Amino acid sequence: MREPMIRRVCIVGGGTAGWMTAAALANKLNGLSIAVTLIESSEIGTVGVGEATLPHIRAFNKTLGIDERDLMRATEATFKLGIEFRDWGKIGDRYIHPFGDYGPAVNGVPFYHHWLRLKSLGDTSRLDDYSFPIVAAEQNRFRHPAAEHDRIESTFGYAYQFDASLYAAFLRRYAEANGVTRLEGKIVDTALDGESGHVRSVTLADGREVSADLFVDCSGFRGLLIEGALASGYDDWSHWLPCNRAVAVPTASAGPLGPYTRATARTAGWQWRIPLQHRVGNGHVYCSSFISDDDATRQLVENLDAPMQAEPRQLRFTTGRRRDFWKANVVAIGLAGGFLEPLESTSIHLIQDGITELLALFPDRGFDASDIVEYNRRMSLHYERVRDFLLLHYVATQRDDSEMWRHFRALTLPDSLREKIEAWQTRAYVVPYEFGLFLPPSWVAVMLGQNLMPTGYDPRARSMGDNALAARASAIRQEVAAAVRGTPDHADYIRRSAAAGSLAQRAPAA
Numbered sequence: 001m002r003e004p005m006i007r008r009v010c011i012v013g014g015g016t017a018g019w020m021t022a023a024a025l026a027n028k029l030n031g032l033s034i035a036v037t038l039i040e041s042s043e044i045g046t047v048g049v050g051e052a053t054l055p056h057i058r059a060f061n062k063t064l065g066i067d068e069r070d071l072m073r074a075t076e077a078t079f080k081l082g083i084e085f086r087d088w089g090k091i092g093d094r095y096i097h098p099f100g101d102y103g104p105a106v107n108g109v110p111f112y113h114h115w116l117r118l119k120s121l122g123d124t125s126r127l128d129d130y131s132f133p134i135v136a137a138e139q140n141r142f143r144h145p146a147a148e149h150d151r152i153e154s155t156f157g158y159a160y161q162f163d164a165s166l167y168a169a170f171l172r173r174y175a176e177a178n179g180v181t182r183l184e185g186k187i188v189d190t191a192l193d194g195e196s197g198h199v200r201s202v203t204l205a206d207g208r209e210v211s212a213d214l215f216v217d218c219s220g221f222r223g224l225l226i227e228g229a230l231a232s233g234y235d236d237w238s239h240w241l242p243c244n245r246a247v248a249v250p251t252a253s254a255g256p257l258g259p260y261t262r263a264t265a266r267t268a269g270w271q272w273r274i275p276l277q278h279r280v281g282n283g284h285v286y287c288s289s290f291i292s293d294d295d296a297t298r299q300l301v302e303n304l305d306a307p308m309q310a311e312p313r314q315l316r317f318t319t320g321r322r323r324d325f326w327k328a329n330v331v332a333i334g335l336a337g338g339f340l341e342p343l344e345s346t347s348i349h350l351i352q353d354g355i356t357e358l359l360a361l362f363p364d365r366g367f368d369a370s371d372i373v374e375y376n377r378r379m380s381l382h383y384e385r386v387r388d389f390l391l392l393h394y395v396a397t398q399r400d401d402s403e404m405w406r407h408f409r410a411l412t413l414p415d416s417l418r419e420k421i422e423a424w425q426t427r428a429y430v431v432p433y434e435f436g437l438f439l440p441p442s443w444v445a446v447m448l449g450q451n452l453m454p455t456g457y458d459p460r461a462r463s464m465g466d467n468a469l470a471a472r473a474s475a476i477r478q479e480v481a482a483a484v485r486g487t488p489d490h491a492d493y494i495r496r497s498a499a500a501g502s503l504a505q506r507a508p509a510a
């Protein structure tokens with residue numbers, strides 16, 4: 001017989017993870033008479049970074065019924081077509097990892113195989129020229145994807161670059177309007193049930209006690225319940241991804257509004273640049289064993305392209321994940337569950353995964369052990385897949401100009417990544433992953449973008465004659481170029497689609 005329903009859920013923490021969870025539970029548990037309470041402490045605050053997202057966030061917002069223009073105005077958001085990587089394969093290299101595929105498949109074979117064949121025949125076109133989102137991003141243009149599937153303008157997705165604190169505030173309004181109760185206060189104690197080992201209640205500094213059937217730990221790096229109370233344990237992945245600090249600073253807007261995030265490799269890490277409507281987010285993620293905090297800050301400041309709007313702020317982290325994301329009656333989501341550096345803007349997506357899996361396996365008060373095992377299995381895979389993809393950026397490189405890059409050259413890779421690279425090197429095959437966030441085109445973008453050239457390609461790409469293939473390729477390039485010429489300037493498009501917050505006050509480019 002099933003146990004009684006969960007009646008009270010307590011979310012600990014009001015950062016992006018806490019308010020995304022609160023908004024989703026308010027929406028998806030509607031009608032089940034489940035009371036959702038969120039506790040946050042303004043004294044502790046939030047991590048306050050997390051500006052670049054992935055296209056999947058649109059599905060999350062859509063299921064909540066959020067209007068895109070409202071969201072963009074409220075969060076000073078811009079559109080994002082991908083990430084530009086500079087100096088990763090070699091100093092001077094640049095490529096864009098787009099949210100979309102390269103060209104249409106020919107005879108059922110992904111287009112990049114045909115491009116590899118063309119290249120072997122002496123063709124010098126860039127693979128990028130077959131990608132609408134790359135060419136549009138390079139020219140700072142944006143439009144929504146076309147609905148008609150036969151048009152090149154339908155072959156991409158997009159995400160947002162937004163102010164994370166404003167996004168959390170936006171979702172707070174949504175969640176509170178949909179019945180979530182917010183409590184302000186600092187949790188100072190946690191009571192466990194002696195028999196079950198479940199968290200029974202948390203106590204705030206002013207003495208208030210909050211009990212619940214299910215707790216969602218969104219308390220950030222500290223993992224107040226999952227680690228502090230339940231000692232889940234942490235798998236430290238620093239031996240693979242050793243960057244452990246960041247320094248972040250906002251600058252004034254400068255130059256054209258790019259519909260993409262930039263990640264520039266440095267000697268001991270990399271620097272991000274994320275253009276929003278009202279400012280640009282910048283930061284330097286680095287490994288403290290290869291550079292001092294002062295030098296890392298200096299490197300960041302020297303490479304800014306506009307005046308700083310605040311003092312640089314330091315953050316520390318350890319890459320890895322909780323051994324059990326879900327233990328007893330506590331589910332850890334967000335930084336409380338783990339952290340992988342923001343090179344591919346994956347953290348908010350992993351929050352979304354945590355919420356989706358929790359809803360799929362939403363428990364009753366019996367807390368079935370097999371549901372917990374399955375949740376932890378799935379979340380572990382989500383994190384491992386992202387880890388491998390991030391690590392690819394550091395190991396598919398010819399750089400050896402600093403201690404960090406030499407460190408990566410000597411690294412023993414996780415088997416899952418080693419196998420993936422081996423399969424690529426012979427016939428350009430991308431082994432698909434179960435629960436893989438990044439689909440083959442993303443792997444292709446990074447592997448080719450960082451000069452990991454395969455020795456062969458899919459033999460089926462020989463189905464077309466040389467001249468016919470060259471003509472087909474030329475037609476695709478022309479189609480992309482013409483479509484981009486007809487695509488509006490990114491900033492103008494935001495203004496015209498009524499999604500402008502402070503951008504509405506800035507004069508359009510002459």
Ligand SMILES: Cc1cc2nc3c(=O)[nH]c(=O)nc-3n(C[C@H](O)[C@H](O)[C@H](O)COP(=O)(O)OP(=O)(O)OC[C@H]3O[C@@H](n4cnc5c(N)ncnc54)[C@H](O)[C@@H]3O)c2cc1C
Pocket residue numbers: 012013014015016017018039040041042044045046047048049050051052053164185186187188218219220221222224246248283315317333334335336342345346347348349
């Ligand atoms: C340098 C850096 C750059 C990043 N860039 C990106 C990016 O571009 N894209 C992306 O997707 N992600 C990015 N992230 C990750 C992103 O910032 C986080 O995933 C996201 O902000 C979620 O954080 P959180 O809500 O889990 O934790 P936090 O923001 O830390 O929130 C924790 C909450 O718990 C509360 N709390 C803690 N202890 C207590 C207590 N005792 N009592 C009461 N309340 C308590 C706090 O008050 C706060 O409300 C980045 C992270 C870092 C470190």
